[in-house]
Amino acid sequence: MGKISIVGLGPGDYSLISKGALDILESSSRVYLRTEKHPIVEKLKEKIKYTNLDYFYEGEDNFEEVYKSIANFIIDQSKAGDLVYAVPGHPRVAERTVSLIESLANKNNIEIDIVASMSFVDAMFNYLGVDPANGFRLLDAFEIENAYIDTNTSMVITQIYDRFIASNVKLKLMEYYDYDQEVCIVNGAGIKGLESKKYVQLCELDRNENFFDYLSSLYIPKSSKKGYNTVHDVEIIVNTLRSPSGCDWDKKQTHQSLKNAVIEEAYELCNAIDNDDIDEMIEELGDLLLQIVFHCQIGKEEGYFDLREVASGICKKLIYRHPHVFKGEELDMNKFEQTWEELKRKEKGETTITDGLKRIPIHLPALMKATKVQKKAALVGFDWDNISDVFKKVEEEYKELLDEYKAGNIKYIKEELGDLLFSIVNLARFLDTDPVEALDSTTQKFIKRFEFIEQAALSGNRQLKDMTLEEMDELWNKAKKV
Missing domain, CATH: 1.20.890 (cAMP-dependent Protein Kinase, Chain A)
Structure with a gap:
């Protein structure tokens, strides 16, 4: 296996590529450019021979697949000896192929050498006259849909190639910023003669008069208006309410004093869902979220747990209980509930089915508890064969209750009534109806x-x-x- 030297070409101006990068490009006979679409390539042609990999962009449906294909190609080419792989800017700034190549190289014991040049981010902040030491977040326009947006810090969004991408970015950002939030479209940062910047309101970002190409990025300064739109914001507010200068009522609450509120808010959410009232659902989900954050804040103050530990726990649980999604394991979806219970028993360290039945909360409403118990038992085959047997059981339990009533056996009436109700819950389950x-x-x-x-x-x-x-x-x- 040959060594892979990964070289940064700088932001685009020939004066900003490092001497080390130029030296290795000029001395290598095997040079691969991720893309030929870079301003210094015209001048580099005079000094080096290279192969450009732009054709990979035509063979895949999305950028992630393009990057994976390029990474695999570079690793495969290294089998024939040393090579140089060149990318725009700095190799470690917004270069997905580099991280993929490094990961594959580590698995195959291939030597990697990173040769840096100035990043486009450095050039961008220099051009804008902004100090990055004040903090910023770097995002890819193609990954913004699932990105965390923090209005309390400045942001740089890369790869805004055209107006269509700009429109998608605008729609996402308007979920967090006001429509008149000032943003700056930056083109050709660090390239003399091509640099341009234009400050516009966020709502104007995708207008026809705005220019975008492969050298376009977006700078969004820290918002002057506080946005309340994350769980972290709720956490901060609850922390303030519980602080020495906070609210006396909030400060005296405990897990015990708040436990009924959790149930109440859950039922109010159920009511909103039944009413198909979206506004009410938003409000009640917020109230329920408040209860969760409140309990986490108390746990944090007492030194037992906090919101991060709670979030970590549920994330790990979801991953563990969905091995077909996160680990690629084969799973019969017709037996998903049974598999779920088996995973849960292993997770809880339970050795018997009865352990799982006993784990069901004793204070759960009776009909709900009876349904859960019956479903767990049914998963291991302890169930009626058909619904006609269930109807017969209901009739049998009704007759037994009637007999005890006629005989005046008061002490057995409660037991027989419970048996009748339990059998009716069974019937509801067979009718696929929530009792x-x-x-x-x-x-x-x-x-x-x-x-x-x-x-x-x-x-x-x-x-x-x-x-x-x-x-x-x-x-x-x-x-x-x-």
């Missing part, structure tokens, strides 16, 4: 019909307590037709 939702629906229907009865009585200047059951039953039958 909680079914009961809630009937309860709401009862309230609606009861309201009809009461309003009918009031319209006749009567109170319900003064009516006979037969009269109310007559109105009930009318309510059923409404």
Whole structure:
């Protein structure tokens, strides 16, 4: 295997490529350029022979695949001896192929040598007259969709090749910044005669009069307006509320005092979902998030855990329980729930199925708990063969309850009633119906019909307590037709 020397070509002006980079380019007979689209290439042609790899961009559907193909190609070419791989700017600044090549080289024991030149970021800050020591974040326009946007620090966004990309960047940024946030379009930073900058409002970024090409980047200064749009913002606010100068009510809260609020907020979110009310969902999700952050803040103050540990825990759990997604393992999706339970048992160190049944919270609403218990048992085959057997079981439990009632065995009535309810939960499961939702629906229907009865009585200047059951039953039958 030959050595791979990775050379930076600088931001674009010939005076900004390092002497070391020029020396190695001129002394090597095997030079590969990631792209020929770089201002100094015309002058380099006079001194070096090279192969450009622009053709890789035509054979793949996305940039990540292009970069992987180039990295594999360079590694493969190194088998024939030493070579030089040249990239625009600085090899370690916004150069995805370099990190891929280094990773492959480490696995194959191939020597790597990095020869730096000035990065386009250095040239950009020099041109803008901005000190990068104040902090900034460097983002790729093609990866911005999933990037963390922090309005409290300046940003440089690279690879804004055209107006279409600029439009996508604008839409993403407007989720975090005001429409009139000042941004700067920078073209050809560090290249004499090509440098240009234009300050515009964010909402104007993709207008026709703005120019973009392969040398275009975007600079966004730190926002003068505080944006509240991340979990970290919630964390900071809760920390302030719990501080010595914060709110007396917030400061005295504990895990115990807040536990019912978590349940309450969860139910209010369920109500918003049932109402299909998006605005209410946003509000209730915020309230639920507040409870999570609040508990994490208390845990942090007590020295037991914090939000980062909670986030780390759920991330690791999701990765562990989805080996088919994160580890490429084969998984029968028809048995996904069974596999999930098996992974959970291993994770919890449980040795029996019963351990999993006992793990279900005792304070979970009874119908929900019964459903979860039955589902876990069914995953290992402890279940009815068909729904007709379930109907028979409901009838059997009803008869046993009726018998105990007729016999006046008060001590057994509660037990038999529980058996009947448990069998009805089983029936709901076989009917693929949530028993909680079914009961809630009937309860709401009862309230609606009861309201009809009461309003009918009031319209006749009567109170319900003064009516006979037969009269109310007559109105009930009318309510059923409404």
